[in-house]
Amino acid sequence: MVGTALGASRLWFSVAQGIVSEVYYPRLDIPQLKDLGLIVADDQGFWQELRRLPGYTLEFVAPGIPVLTIHHRHSRFNLRIRICSDPQRDVLLLDIELDGDAALRPYLLAAPRLGGDSLNNRAWADSWQGRPLLWAEQGPFGLALMCADHGGLPGFGMRSVGSVGESDLWQDFDRHRRMTWSYAETEPGEVSLAGELPRRCTVALGLGSSKEAAATLAWSALMQGFEAAWQGQCKDWADWQKNWQPPPALAALPDASQQLLQRSASILKIHQDHTYPGAAVASLSVPWGESSSSQGGYHLVWSRDLVETAGALLAMDKLDDARAILCYLIATQQSNGHWLQNQWLGGKPFWQGIQLDETAFPVLLAAALHARDALAQIPVHDTVRRALDFILREGPATGQDRWEEDAGINPFTLAVAIAALVEGAALLQGRERDCALMLADYWNARLEDWTWVEDTALARSLDVPGYYLRSTPTDELIHDGAKLEHLLIKNRAIDPDLPAEEQLATDFLQLVRYGLRDAHDPCIVASVTAIDKLLKTDTPNGPVWHRYNGDGYGEHADGKAFDGSGNGRGWPLLTGERGHYALMAGADVLPYIEAITAMTGAGGLIPEQVWDTDPIPARDLYPGQPSGSAMPLVWAHAEYIKLCLSHAQGYPVDRPVQTWQRYHGRRPQISFYLWRMKQRPRNLPAGKELRLLLHAPARVHWGRNGWQEIADVDTQDWGLAHIAILPTTQLKPDDTLEFTLYWPDSGQWQGEDFQIRIV
Structure with missing residues (x-):
């Protein structure tokens, strides 16, 4: 689960393994806590960490409302945790009830990472205003953990702070089988907070500009009461959901798919920032987070993911949200017209590769708003002109494809760039307009010259005449040469150098979705046959597709987490893209909707990847179920929304209007x-x-x-x-x-x- 409040609160949180995992404040891209878990123990040597207790269940008030009850069951106890944000404060609340053996008590253990820094935190087990608490500070951030019993009185018993792996609560229980340490202060480093709790209590995690500010917020929230926060959250989100209802044509969807549609709408809202309106991160998660040292995780802004999100919001008629995204993108456009590969919410670069589709997508958003007469007063001419100038100068090749890997001419990137030239032309005048359309027509007419191959060894093995390449190496572009060079496959430890003509990907499907090629075009049909034979996996939950053959971004064959290399797994997102092709080809879309629905996690979130081979129970990997990759992937939830609404409408809801009118799926004839x-x-x-x-x-x-x-x-x-x-x-x-x-x-x-x- 991921959650936030719709009120003044600037706090986001995620739940994994039955406990609170990351907490972010005051922006989506600043993690402040790695996890907040519980241990249940007695004084006789029994102890059970909840995150290692299998079989917990999740209970939601309603689909898409981010308040949650987690039930942990053991032969000696039942423990219920209710989790919600305080709608008005930067506070996360956990209401805890332990039933069963009276000798047992719950213990809290938390790992602050204030400001995303795990090395320079300081922590104290202290009292403030006569109330026992745990708190930590690092740089401009403070954290406070306070506890009240159900009578409103301070609830902490023993408290201790320590260094992770040395003097934290888990080490204490591992060595002594009970809580024995009560350290009052730590040196700067990777710290842990621990405290003994009443069997029935509410814990408040407050965040602020100092530990005192955080404590003020935490105790205020406790005095307001958990039920007030819970009911406030439920009402706020229920009211928000009433602002959009799916079209009647979707009433025939299975209940689970309708619930996922509601939940997906909330996921898009949850991932929007409160400091930078219009900014949204790719996910409130870190793929393979338990083993990853990634600084950014997915809590960064990619313009591609952001516009894919905006496309779903537009389809839902949430025009204000889409306009806010466009304004944010205009503010973060680089002086030469392109957008960064990804960035922190304030616009500071993270990675700095050049991906041509990330310059094209914002143009499509501006044009989509213009087509609906919904730009309001947003001036877009300068933004569009500079973006098209960059596309013209850099294209048709891209420095990186949409998977942030190889340079070359990529069918997906080229489809988005051509559409941007056509859509952007409608926002220009005179010779500028003519130039953009001329280039779009030329690139569209020569697509097959650059990206189609026939009679290769791979084509013969798949019994197809040919297929669209994953990517044509950039060097071949200079002389329009034969597409026979090698591509270096990223994240692949063994044999990373494969011939470009032996590389097959799903990316060409965008040509049909955007109206550049007809679904029944022989080149498209042959390529669909090829990807269905080579990249598709049928799981117990439905079909899923790999990004390309030889992909190395995923768990290893033994289930070990991705560590810079591995084996790419199936992406539910690509099931959505394949479903959009099925729609254009006149096939039934419902199997693709149901497959994505079945591939969600226990809380109903769509993962980046699902496991697609034999189960490995020891690593919690089962075919058709989430792998250790990012979850949720916001782009996947946006794709699901668009697939459902496209199903209702009869054509892709994000199909660029001018591009479709210009080409209608036909390759242009050029002189x-x-x-x-x-x-x-x-x-x-x-x-x-x-x-x-x-x-x-x-x-x-x-x-x-x-x-x-x-x-x-x-x-x-x-x-x-x-x-x-x-x-x-x-x-x-x-x-x-x-x-x-x-x-x-x-x-x-x-x-x-x-x-x-x-x-």
């Missing part, structure tokens, strides 16, 4: 070829016009068949680029075209000649 400094075709089909697309004014000095009939052509300013059109339509096969460039701004010649053969 020209483009030549650029970074993309230099060696051959020009007879009858085609040659257009030079340059980034500065130039004079083209050209001739034919060995520099005969020399002429000069000056470029024209098309807003996004400078274009020179050479009259080459009358050249015949085997003629040659020679040219060089003169740059008037610098008064310099290019210093090299270029040749193209007519074929």
